[in-house]
Amino acid sequence: MWPISIDAARQRRYIARFEPPDARLNDESVTTRKSTSSAGPADCPPCERVEGVKIATLARKYGTPLYVYSHTALVENFGRIARAFASIDPLIAYSVKCNSSAAVIRTLVEQGAGLDIVSIGELERGLAAGVDPAKIVFAGVGKSRREIEAALDAGIGLFNIESEPEAEAIAAAGCRLRVSAPAALRINPDVDASTHRYISTGKKENKFGIPFHVARRVFRRVSKLRGIDLRGLHAHIGSQIMKPEAYVKSLGRLTELIEFLRRDGHTIDTLNLGGGFGIDYENGINPMDMDALGRELIPLIEPLGVRLILEPGRPIAGPAGFFITRVEYIKLGDVKNFAIVDGAMNDLLRPALYSAFHRIALSEPRGGRRKQYDIVGPICESADFLGKERRLPALKSGDLLIVHDAGAYAMAMASNYNSRPRPAEVMVKGRRHYEIRRRETLSDVVRGEIIPDFMR
């Protein structure tokens, strides 16, 4: 396999010197506190290539800021999950929301992935990528009538129903189109996934799913609706989860419910455990152990006699993506040094929104004393940072920095804030590189805007 970072051994030596990261939080503030020691996770060894292609070559050809995805890593990351659960042959529905670029979706569909979608836009993208519609599962608390009808029309495999009124809307659409919508009831199992509060979804106070204590009654009601074929349960308890325990707990609750439902006479043949398997943003070497998760879950799932669905997004696309940004200016201050780069919070929102930590590396080895920098963008907000208090070799204008784990929830959450065109995306495979989305132009940014007549 091609090296993704130039020197994994060196990286491991670095990491061995660190105290174990608090992987629970992926939180810049936690990491920043630790970085006050002489070496900390804030140090990141250089990263010269993605697969067989130099980052400097990509930056020269496509410009910066730039997203780069490794095809090999996408395939391997999908394979890791598929292999861990292979003995029960699950449907692994790639969660399109984390990276919805056509070439990325196509890569995973070619590997046999289904798709987890949340909108008509994602449905369109999935169908365009050539996915078998029966392998599409549709989640989300606010599916519109139009979206429901489009999904029924396409013949998707499963609706994850989030509320009784939504069930009624799906049933009505099913009746209108004279089909029976295959569906699972999304349960809120009230399980703490120990993750950032913005991406925790399986607790009572979250808007998702049907509360556990009324699930049996709701299932009974919904199963009677014409136009719906209710045949399973779904639970997605959150994202960036690092330990198997939360899944075991969630599965325990669902198992209990399945037993009740079967006793009530319902047929349950589908169990969707959602996604959320965490990655190691701090060091890149200790993601959620999928084999261990498989070993824990499979013996509990097998006796249930259901088809398992998983909906991973981040663990597939996250580590396969890199955000490349160029240093514009160095500003040495009394209390802080700033490396002002051409990438910003509009391109990578996670640090601003969740205080998320992403490793940041220089694209070439460089000696000399390390300095501490805040890596910040040009946007007029103090939340516009990619990393804080990062120890890097002395930086200069023109340097290329690589932000790791930028394949998930990065370009997918990018905006045109400050009227900034969104970056290009490139896929690397071996020694070859392919532009998979061109950089937006200034006219793309203003496309669709209209000056009302009275102003003309």
Ligand code: LLP
């Ligand atoms: N299934 C459902 C129903 C979901 O809501 C999600 C993510 C997934 C699957 C995929 O989860 P994953 O395997 O990617 O963790 N923007 C945030 C993450 C939001 C996750 C939303 N739901 C971030 O940047 O951390």
